[in-house]
Amino acid sequence: MAEFTPTQLQSKGVTQLQDQAILALQDVSISYSGKAAVSKVSFPIAKHKITSVIGPSGCGKSTLLRALNRMNDFIPNVTTEGKIIYNRQDLYAAEVDPVEVRRNIGMVFQKPNPFPKTIYKNVAWGPGINGRKDSMHELVEKSLKQAALWEEVKDRLDESALSLSGGQQQRLCIARALAMAPDILLMDEPCSALDPISTAHIEDLLYRLKSSYTIVIVTHNMQQASRISDYTAFMEMGDLIEFGKTRQIFTKPHKQRTEEYVTGRFG
């Protein structure tokens, strides 16, 4: 059970979480060379649920998401303050190894980014470098099945991943992340580069995955957020405006800005 102080959450107008939390953000602030991108954001991530982060472009939602598995480490001059608690451990504590963080918290990116290797190797590479040796084939099959891609690729596992369509590539990237059996799966607008049919495919997939995975998804597509997620965080200009159950955010938001945004009056 993650630790977070109820007062902090309430001060942001956040309703108490009814589910078990797996991750908690506490006053997370992120800045690029001194320029604030995210300021003092706090909310919990519920286990085996889908949490979506919505907001207009440039509101800091992707930056926030990338902070959750220390992908921001690769951008020069980024400073992260506050705490991100995962299993009683602050992900930004000095003794934490970012590689270890990313083994437990996987990520799927905005544009499909399969390695220019075979389909099989794309899935097997992560577990392979992390010391897995036996029953790799079963793991690849299982991951591709979970990502609803197995039937389409089972006869061409040795072909280059670049021969797949965009939607297939993105599902391959999901399979690649799933093969690490992550506790949490972060998704950064995973459908923004895809056509509607592929998008539907992936939404369907996410819905099925949440029985065994915790998913955090950043999206600018409000229909998507309302369709698939259990919790929603709404951000604007680096601030968390409102966090709550998705149904509540979309039907009776507490904040006026939230209402204006979800009803499409701006953004």
Added chain:
Amino acid sequence: MAPRGIHARSTAETSLRKRHARARLFALFCAAVTWAGAALLMLLLYQISVNGFKWFDVQFLTSFPSRFPYKAGIKSALVGTLWLISLVAIISIPIGVATALYLEEFGKKGRLGRMVEINIANLAGVPSIVYGIIGLAVFVRGLGLERSLISGALTMSLLILPVIIIASREAIKVVPMTIRHAAFALGATRWQTAWSHVLPASFPGILTGVILALSRAIGETAPLIMIGALTYVAFLPEGPMDAFTALPIQIFNWVSRPQEEFHELAAGAIIVLLIVLLTMNATAIFIRHRAEKKRG
């Protein structure tokens, strides 16, 4: 599935430590190798300057070559190089830029265009000594131009033409299509568009490429040896048909001699050559930098 802690996989833990160690070692290795390579090349420059500055004075710049090291200088070589490079510039720049303009702005992008493009790319990779042989057969002997400045300049022009063409095309390519469309929409012809809009916009890029190409011509030795640029010239050329020597030839000549003093003279001439090249390269980098800034 029970949640695993960050430190929960204890078996993987030790191997992860090893992987981190390997990553650090690898980064260190790459950095060390880079700096070692840089150090070697710096050593080259250091060694040249230590030896070369012994003879470096006004007398060195203003004397003709001589059998006696203390009397020898690079006057004829320096003047020859200046002559050569001026002629090369006059010949190769118009032809090179015109070719680039034709290929980018006029030529049809069909099979023929692609053939010409591949042809130019391959010409850029032909060893300089092969150009020297062609210069010997065509200009020196075939056209009867003898071992003159103009033979050298024509040979050198052929050698750097592909470089100028490729660099100019790159510069012309980055001029936005919208500028051309705007000019065409005002009723400009292709040439009017190319002359008043495309060329000025691509000028810094073309100039950079031209300077780099000319600096290559200044340092090239083999083609000049092939066409027989004399190594002992005690007079200054007065026209394109005169015999000549050039800095790299003089350097080659001095390095080939066994006496140490001549090696030091060679180092002195190398310093002059490198200063010329450095100035040209710095100018090119400066122009590119300024153009990039302007573009934003």
Added chain:
Amino acid sequence: MAIRSSIRKGGVRWGEFSIEVGLACCTLISVITTAAIIFVLVKETLGFFSHVTPAEFLFGTRWVPLLKPSSFGVLPLLWGTLIVTVGAAIIAIPIGLASAVYLSEYASAKVRSTVKPVLELLAGIPTVVYGYFALTFVTPVLKTVIPQIQVFNALSGAIVVGLMILPMIASLSDNALRAVPDTLRQGAYAVGATSYEVTTQVVVPTALSGIMASFLLAISRAIGETMAVTLAAGATPNLSMSMLESIQTMTAYIVQVSLGDTPAGGVAYQTLFAVAALLFLITLLLNIISQWILRRYREVYD
């Protein structure tokens, strides 16, 4: 300017047309250059082959073109070129690639932005300068380590040619590595890889075709290199396995002949063209292969 009341039909703008023709003529010059290279090399080589059979030229093991009894087997020259080039590649490829990896994957933007122009500068140092370096520094240093080394030797030539192509390999390979999209690196880091694994197993394999192309270009450059090997490696065509002895490369032979006053038309004069034709073919082949590799690699990304 008068307003045109009608649109001209079908007329030719003579000014525009003549400019276009002029530009086309300039373009033709590069085509003519290629034609001239091929024509001259083929003509003189054919003349050479009327005295010496192609088989003797290509497979003969003795190269004594200027003295009687003469012998025209090009293998010793080819061998000289080969050992210098291989030696140079052994030095330059690992160092060049490691430097490229350092510049692209590890160095700060500041280091990179200073080292990169310096590399370009070094790549522009005339080869005669490397020849000087070989003769006055590398060989004397080698002599203190290996006393039996000859004044002119293949090793010294290989070392300076390696140094000469090093900046080129580093710079071109760095470009290839930088062309690998950052999203691939992130994808690899996101499954818990270290920088070593990301670099060696994702970035370098992805850029491999660009890297290979840079190697081939550099090797082609080393093969065609003239002044450094002429000064460093000497003028003794032989099939020696030892890098400590004097050898002769194809290019060094061409220089040697042209320094003497060989009359046009004789067999000795023609050997220049036969050797140059061989040199031309080898470098052309390498360049074509490297261009082919580069084209393939561009297709992967688009």
